[in-house]
Amino acid sequence: MNMKKYTPVFCLIGAAVIFQIITSVLNREFYLTQLTMSAYYCLVILGLTVLMGYAGQISLGHAAFFAMGGYTTAVLTTWNLAAAQEGTLARLVVQLGLSTASTNAYGVEIRHISPWVSLLVALAITVAVAFLIGIPILKLKGHYLAMATLGFGIIVYRIVLGSRIFGEADGISDLPPFRLFGPLYVSGDPALRVQNFYIAAFLVVLAVVLLQNLIDSRMGRALRSIHGSEEAANAMGVNTARYKLHVFVLSAVFACIAGVFLTHFNGGVGPSEADVMKSVTYVAIVAVGGMANLWGALAMGMALNYLSLRGYFGSYDEFVFGGILIVIMLFFPDGLLKKENMRSLTEAAIRMKNKIWKRKNELS
Amino acid sequence: MKQLSRSFGGLRAVDDVSFNVEKNSITAVIGPNGAGKTTLFNLISGALAPDSGEAYIDGRPIHRLPPYRIARHGISRTFQNIKLFPHMTVLENVMIGRHIRSRSGFLSAMLRLPGSRAEEQQIQERSMEILALMGIEGIAGQEAGSLPFGKQRIVEFARALATEPSLLLLDEPAAGLNMYETAQVSELITKIRGRGVTVLVIEHDMSLVMNISDMIVVLSSGKKIAEGLPSDIQKNREVIRVYLGEDNA
């Protein structure tokens, strides 16, 4: 096995463990809550990085796919099967073994659809929707694609906000925990903070490994070739329309999974998760991360989401991410954290140092 | 090629052009600027759909297929205004050429299954061989977009060759090259013909054309005005008129 390739992955795992130990030792485990949330947002960002940075297709609608995951599991798992026992559908769900029991915040046992089932349903819906809208809109390029995905995002947001079943402006709360297996639960229970942090970290590591493998493969090359010249890629036998669609669906799946897990972790979901501003935030983070840079996107995704969730940006949150996007597009349209930019930065730093040295020598 | 036509608005860029290309031959397409040569290539490679007419390779129709399917039928091309993948290395550009000769998909790539790893190894080795054949293995790791123009043409040539085409379309492969590089390209074209590739080449450099081609097709204003051996074309009145007319205008 190629050890060098996985060195950054081991560093990532190491960093997660160190964070956890430090927060536990300092009795500051509540920091892990925002880190866990950031990690789930990073799943969206990583998928979007492959779509935008490598395949060169923008999406301003990924919050919609996140919301599809979150709302699907919220609607399904908060359906009280015990109360609806008379209904044939509810009885069928129970008889098919698709339900599970948990105790809610008030200590009352409730029977509901298993989150594993709702995860599968959410994935099916997301894949279907991503295919259906992807086929027509991925024919568009540049600004037109941005507009179309934005339109899609707005539609989903309005649906979420205007539907009784999705709780309108209040969203849906009181979700049961998602029992993965054995003693592992995705839930906001403070007693389970550490394991939830590790569950999220595990998913991020898995996502990075899978996507890095994809990028380093024949398929990854084909995606990058689409970014380089769609016409030439086609002439080389790359089915560009198909690959664009597949990577769009893949990134939607990442967003959906993040939505399902984070919604169980938070115990609820609200319309702000489907807001277009969320999509802008994701795009902004991919851009500062260097566009075609999984590790940069991950680092920026953890840092910026964490700061935002801890409230460091206060009421300027939207301003910050909108501003980041504008600055990047003006000055670094190919993304910020790039080798070239780093090089010119170090060069600039060296020049500065030399200048200061010269001054010093002149003065003395 | 049978009666291929394509118009842009009222302009008949390629007008009822028919010709045959012999297997393992070098055929040159010549004609003044705007004659429709590049458009003809776009029709054959599927970049543009013909308004009417048919195209066949080894008896199989290709005129209704999208470009990526045509590529899988063994037709590869270069572009008059070079279209490399600028942010990928020279080696990676050529490795894209191996795309249709390999098959691992999204899932096996993400999981790095043994099959896809072995295939990746093969793609890389084969691509290095092609770079060596073209004499550019020394720049394998350089970013394609940062290379000088002449080198970019060779890389594009290598990328097209990596698909193992049975028919290779070269659109002005020597344009913008110096004499030394032109001679190199000329040598490469004859070399790959020796490996069983059929070549269709658009070129303005007459000495290059006369030297390497077995047959010449002459286009003017979208129409085929002559076809024949280099020696015949040199003597053809119509061709001389079109070319001299251009020069004198």
Ligand SMILES: Nc1ncnc2c1ncn2[C@@H]1O[C@H](COP(=O)(O)OP(=O)(O)O)[C@@H](O)[C@H]1O
């Ligand atoms: N995509 C296009 N749209 C409109 N007109 C075009 C297009 N491509 C080529 N043409 C026109 O068709 C004619 C033939 O062009 P082209 O095939 O590039 O000529 P050549 O390669 O022989 O110089 C020219 O008049 C050109 O302006």
Ligand SMILES: [Mg+2]
């Ligand atoms: Mg031309």
